[in-house]
Amino acid sequence: MEFIGPAIMHLFEPLNILLMVAGLTGGIIVGALPGLTATMGVALMVPATFAMDATSGLIMLGAIYAGAIYGGSNSACLICTPGTPSSVATTFDGWPLCQAGRADIGLITSLLASVFGGIVGTVFLLFLAAPLARFALQFGGPENFWLCIFGLSTIAVMSSGNMVKGLLSGAMGLLVSTVGIDPNAGVPRFTFGYYPLVQGVEVIPAMIGLFSFSQVLYLIGSYKPFIAEYRPAPGAFGEVVRALAGRCKVNLMRSSIIGTLVGMLPGAGGEIASIISYNEAKRWDKNPERFGTGVIEGVAASESANNAVIGGSLIPMLTLGIPGSAVAAVILGALLAKGIQPGFKVFTATGDLAYTFIMSQFAVNLLMIPIGLLLARIMTKLLSIRLTFVAIGIVVLSVIGSYAIRNSMLDVWIVIIFGFLGYFSGRVGLDTGAMALGIILGPMIEENLGKCVHLSKASGGSVINVFLESPIAVLLIVLTLLSLATPFLLDWKRKRRDCGCDIAQPKEESNHA
């Protein structure tokens, strides 16, 4: 604890302040551009850290990470394209808000929710790193398998209007994810003799295609002059603060905790966290049908979860050397190159570094408010540019961004193919969010099921034994069943409420007569 004082003093060093601001700004821009992801942004700056000392390098990478995860929400709201995979759930309510002319509310909500989530995640990192890391280790094959199935079951809730179509899209996504190398046998599958397909369909180009490219096709087809009308109301900031502090309190807290927990698990990242917390927010809300029409609660749930993932993913990274997300893996690489050994000793032997880094995460989250507001204001200018130019810009960025992931033309083709797929799916009512979820979760489900099958050899030959041996897995199974039952519960809740209104009506009529 004696490290905290000097750690805070370190933060005021001019180089560190510069790095925090520059990292945040760069991170937000990288996150907002569809095609450039947080992982890429951090990885690009890792060589720059070799020239500075470990603490400053770590502060910069952490600032970029936080900025990028928040930045993804900007494009999610403004052009219905998640800037990073973690912002998929933000498009569900952010985009309708923008179309209704209230993009400012969407942007401010995601900013403040991100800050809240980031701070909660960092608090867990500061105080509970050791016990939480041990808990995260309890998640193995069966637990991760059921967590992913639970994630998939959210499709049922997401598309409670038409569950069959939702499940169909999810299944299509799962099918797409099987292309590539079989995780359990190590041989190529569904490559049709075209060798580059052995890498499989990368999630990010598929999402860029499904969301931004298809969106461009839709916008062009709609002949609208601008993406959306923008009617900024002067009291927007205050309105959002009142809403968040008022009716969204529980939502924010719950989503941030979900984000931290999911972030801690190696293998599960921002995408899963934000979708699960969106789902939970919808389930526990009094009027769940509002979700998807443009409500603050939806954006707040998604954004606070994905920023809380940052703190969560750093917990096992620092204490065990096991990164909780792809970006944490890159940061781990930078740490190792500097000769810093992760482990529980990291808080004592290199305590100065560790605590300065954690304190810098707090500072970065606070700095995000002014910087984020400024950048958001600039981004909303996007809405006043003619649609033609914006559409061209999006297509260019999508192509460049998807190529930049692994320098492969295959990814560019994936964007185009999935763009058309997403456009036509949208016309038929198939949910692209469900498809994206299938593509993200497919490989993890298969890999973990494979592990369960292997483990069953030691548990008497049955996979069911493996599932039942783990209390966490059993809990997740119960949650999944609850999740699948939710559409029926919501239906029943709504019917009961509508019934109540019918009974009330005759009394009112008689009053007015």
Added chain:
Amino acid sequence: MKVRFLARLALAALLVLGLAVAGDAYAKYPEKPINMIIAFTAGGSSDVQARIMQKYWSKYSDQQWVFVYKPGAGGAIGFGEIANARPDGYTIGGINVPHLVLQPMVQKAMFSIDSYSYICQVVNDPQAVVVRNDSKFKSVKDVFEFAKANPGKLKIGLVGPNSGHHLMFLDVKGKFDFPVTEVFYKGAADQNAALLGGEIDVMFGNLNDVMRSLEEMTVLGLAAEKRNAFLPDVATLREQGFDVVSDIRRAFVAPKGIEKAQLDYLRETFKKICDDPEYVSDMKKAGQPTEYMDGDAFAAYVRTQNEFAKTMLQKAGLLK
């Protein structure tokens, strides 16, 4: 008119002469930055190791390396890129064995071990038998005895399938009675997490990856020819009575067909880097076990590994 014609002729002659002179300048290799293809993601072990090398490369050459990341398929995509690049001396890359040997056999990759001119080996990362600190196994013999007494009950973690760990496992199963339940993981991070979380009891891991979580794990034995400087108290498997040697080698290569003069330059400069004591200490700080082997010896090593892997996979029925 005639003057203009003569002037143009003179200009043309000058240009041709200039080209001839410029042609000579190529002997000053390298005269532009060299592409370094890394077949794994940025921030990973291969990347970290190459960055450390680049720091020392700059001492001997004023041309930089431009890092190009081509991850995917366990390295196969990147290895294929190197193999198919132009052999003009301006594209080189890092490769791993046994990946290089296994992937063409199992995945029908776009390269083979003959697609490269080998520069040198830089890392020899031996496999290790690792358990948790609180494990009841205190030696490799304990592990084998438990496995024999309780067939199928011992859970062992490997990265794979079709990897260095898998090859070691097949080798062990072929030489000793080792009835265990094997579980495959996508990468070392997942494998480490599984061991620490108790999902598996033992793992065959790489020294480099184990170094990250060393305070939580105990290394019972190293599948190496001799003891390693990082863990001088850990006996090799041979010393403990188990004749198993298995490791992952990292090396740098250029596409086949590169000019001999350029290959020699690369080999010499890499040797100078590997001999630099500061480079060795940087690698030690990063937990990377260095071992230099020159290009030709390494090429011979790759061939022997190829034969070994083919036999192992055929015996296990994994090769059609």
